[in-house]
Amino acid sequence: MALWRPWRYCRISFRRARQLRGVYILIAAFLGSVALHLIFDEASLLDALPSFIRSVLLLLLPGTVVTEPLTSYVNQFIGTTNGGHVFAGATLPFGVVKAVVNSDSKENLGGYVSDGSPIRGISPLHDDGTGGSPSMGQFQVLPMYCSSLSHCPTAESDRKVSLISETIVGSPGYFGTGLASNITAEVTVSHHAALHRFTFHNYSSSSTDIPTILFDLTNDLGHSFHDTGMLKMEFNRFPGTLRTSGSGSYNPSFGDKDYKVHYCIDIPNVNSAGFYTDNHFQPVYIPTSVLTSDQDSGILVSLSPGALHASGNVAYARIGVSWTSPSQACQYAGTEIPTIGEEAFRSTEVSASNAWENILGTIQVDLSGVSNDTIVNFYSSLYRAYISPMNLTGDNPLWHSSEPYYDSYYCICRHLSTSSLCYRHRTVQAEVVRALIDIYRHLGFLPDCRMSLDKGYTQGGSNADSVLSDSYTKGITEGIDWSDGLAAMIKDATVTPPNWAFEGRGGIERRAQLGYVPLDDDTPNGLMGRSASRTLEYAFNDFGIAITADGLGKADITSHYLNASGDWQHLWNPTTQNSGYSGFIQPRWSDGSWHNVDPRYCSPQLKPHGCYLGDAVEFYEASSWEYSFYVPHDMARLVTLMGGQRTFLDRLDALFDLGFHDMGDEPGFLHPFLYNYAGRPDKTVDRVLILLNTYYNTGFGGIPGNDDSGAMGGFVVFSCFGFYPVAGTGIYLISTPLFRTITYPASTPGKSAVITTVNFDSAVRNKYVVSAKLNGVPFTRNWFAHRELFGKGGTLELTLGPAPSTWGTADADLPPSISTSPLSRFS
CATH class of the missing domain: 3.30.2080.10 (GH92 mannosidase domain)
Structure with a gap:
């Protein structure tokens, strides 16, 4: 099974001790720590020691309090099966590089899947919980043994290798695994670079097998490589180090157009090298470069037997990534990880772990009296909330700006459940808001979904409006031009984009006339459908505009959008009945007539997967049963429409008890807390605890649905906090x-x-x-x-x-x- 940090200290510490001939070092560390404790009486001095040493010290130093690092409670493998699509590898908070193995599995949207699948390679680029299509996964590196470079299996289907499940290890900033090829592969990261460590077990200079490293340019997770890629080889300034740099073009997983990304990989102690294309190997003289348009293209290098033997059969490879140029990728790698070797690997891993420890410690939690499962679930969920979006500031090729730039929003409507964690890290939240506003300045509209430098499909409303209002109500002001922010929100509400499938809103003119987006809206250049759920989201987005305008003293704007936020009522059909209850949100035609949709449709009880983009339905990823509770800015009015508090409470119970609630998708996150609006906070507690115990655990399938960039974990975090945000507002x-x-x-x-x-x-x-x-x-x-x-x-x-x-x-x-x-x- 996959393991995480608590089980890793002893194994790695003993391994490193062997590598350093470290018996005397361990004894010295033990005696030195005892002396330091006796002199300073500081338990914190023990934190830097491996856990097995600390355990011995606890026996010898009664009364010593040793606090486990918060990173030890993070289990990166929660959600790596059952459609969780969680990224389980090595990264930094909001890091660009997210390095992990690529499993040969249909569920590999986050790279690694805990289903026993073999792997294709180890890639530095991934996203967390992306949904329906795999994202990135290019620039795969794979160590292998070959009889000769011309006989190495290079195609993905031929080179697949199984993992040794009991050796799979992860901790924040680190991932490692044993391969069935008798090689151990490990990786740690900086912000823009990854450092690989490969141990070729039982290799000897007399062996007929050649230790080899493969670099794959063309295969990403979605096999979307196209156009022309570039592979360049030269010797680096380090003696015997081969440098390979270049670029490739790929398609985004959920967006428009395509993107180009660049790499720079350094491999020390190279014996020979060459290019491969479609299983054909071509040795080359270095320096050289080639252009390729083939689907299977990359580089093979054999390692120097003498150098490998001298290093204890351990080899290294460093890869930098840039979205601007290959030279920038090389600069990132050389600046962030200046040397390549064991000391560099250790220091990079420690720096990554420290970065996670610092950000997880922003919120201080008393863990006494709490079960280990609750603690692990909490910190693992909090950890995933910091994986995305990725901070690409300074590496944005689309425009020059002094403002921050963040990427990988899958999608902003999904982030509403976690954006209210902004009080935990105000600086980052301010940068995200500034980046969103800067996208509006350069591209004309705020994004609703964005990845790999591309515009993503709009799933519902113009929900960046609500992210902005969420931040505004929480006093996030650092460096933000809120005049531009309000202007961007108003443009979303008033100007139809050239293609509203990727930004802004559709149906603006018809809604202005009717008070809702009609089923037969014919606004061109967009994805039709979702008229009911879009009307609800647009109404809530307008509330965000009103609350922001009110804070900025814009009375006329406030009044207009406050009035528009009530448009949801135009879709309340009091005659629709289901399961003993009357009154549901229903789509309408432009002539005012109703189009009755079974309120159960797209719930777990009826066609649960029938409401995605392109399905020509009027609700998105949830049923009318769920959407009929979606009026977070005017729940009092909704309670009245449903027949008063008693009926509202009974109906909310029915939502859960009859199986219409979907815990595996974000539209259902706020529902268990809605009992508060009818004066029954005790029922909120009961429902939250039931959902946590039913749908969340610390196993591989421990979340109820696609993680959506940490959104699933956001529910766990807030439930543990004992409050839940009404996103877009300052209410908990x-x-x-x-x-x-x-x-x-x-x-x-x-x-x-x-x-x-x-x-x-x-x-x-x-x-x-x-x-x-x-x-x-x-x-x-x-x-x-x-x-x-x-x-x-x-x-x-x-x-x-x-x-x-x-x-x-x-x-x-x-x-x-x-x-x-x-x-x-x-x-």
Whole structure:
């Protein structure tokens, strides 16, 4: 089975000790650590030691408190089966390089799949949870034994090699595995580069097999290589080091046009080399370069037997990646990983691990009394929230700008569930917002989906509008021109793009006339359908425009878009009935007549996979049963339309109990918290705990659906926090924390926001909030605003009990809705 860091320390430490003849080093480290402890009495000094040494020290130093690194709780393999499409390899927070093996599996959208499939190679470029089509995966490197370079299997179908499952290891910034070819392959990363370490076991200079490294230019995961690629070989400044650099053109997984990306790989101790094309090998004199348009093209190098023997049969390869040029790829590699060898591998791995430790530690969590599964699930989910988008600042070939540039949004409507984690890392969130606004400046519209420098398909609304409003309500202002931000949002709402399949909105004119996007809308140059779900999303996007305009003092704009945010009501058909309930969101024709869609359609109970792009349906990736609850800015009005609080609560129960709710897709994330709007926060707690225990675990299939760039983990993180964001606003709905105390950095410098509990027992018995205090003052609302806790800092104390109380049940304690509350309450 695949393992992660806790099981890795001993194995790697002993291996390194052997390589360094390290028995004396281990003894010295042991005695030195004892001395340091006796002198300074600092438990933190132990953190740098391998876990087996620390375990011995604990026996000899009673009372010593040793804190495990947070990275030790990250299991990168959760979600690598069952359609999770999780990236399980080595990367940095928001890193460009994401290095992992490419499994020969239909589920390899994230590269590695925990299904026992053989692999094709190890690639530095991947995305996390991309959905229906594989993304990137090019520039594969594969170590192998060959009888000669002219007899090496180079085609993907011929060179596949099985993994030794019990050797598969991962930790933040590292991935390693044993190959059935008697080779161990490991990789660690910097932001733009990867460093490979290959151990050719049992190789001797008398062996007839030749240690070889293959570099594949043309095969990405989707086999989309086209046009002409370039392969150039020369000797680098390091003695005996072969440098290969070049470029390839590929198609994006979910977008328009194509993209070009560049590489630079350095391999020390090369004996001979040449190009291959379609299983034909051509030895070459170096330097040389070739252009290729063939589907199977790359480079083969044999390693020097003497040099390999002298290094303990360990070889290295360093690859840099750039979206601008091969020379930039070489510069990134040389700057970020200046040397190639064992020390470079160790230092790069340590730097990567430290980067993850720092960002995971932004939020401080009291882990006492919490099960290991909960801790692992929490930190693994939090970790995945930082994988995407990738920070391409300074390496954007499309335009020159002093603004940041981020890429890989799959898609922004999916990110709404995790964008409210912005308070954890305000600087990055500000950069993302600036990058989105800069895309608008140069391309004319905010993106809804974007990957590999290309425009991606719009799945629903113009949801960057809601990401911007989400950030604005949370006081994210660093370097952001909010005048341009508001202008970009308004353009989304008022100007039809040349091709609204990839940005902006469709049906703008018809909606302005009718109050909804009609089923027979004929706006050209887009993907028809989704008229009902797009109307709902456009209405919520307009609410985001209103809340941002209100903060900027634009009264007329605020009034207009606040009014437009109520357009969802035009699709409420009170006569539609299903499963004993009346009133559902339904599409309409332009003449006002209804088009009745079975409210169960596209739920887990009826055609669950029938509502994707191109399916000519009026809801996207969810049923009318789910979408009929999607009015997060005016739930009070929705409760009234459904017949009042009692019927609303019964109907919400029916959504889950009758199997219409889909936990495996983002439209269903907010639903378990909606009980708060009808004064039953206790039912929110019950439902959240049921969903966590039913659909999430620490196994390979431990998430209920495609990870969508960390969105699935976002539900886990917020559920553990004990609140959930109403994305696009500054509102959080309270449930019950699964940690005793959680400390967050506040917006105000030097201040912290703390959520703490009384009677905490991991929600085993005391799972309901029975009373609360905010900064020592009794607090009865079942929600709170960002500004009153995360903005200025403070402490929210939640007292827990085994049975529900009246806390949070009064009308005055319910979350705000625009039909009952002023707009100011949303921020």
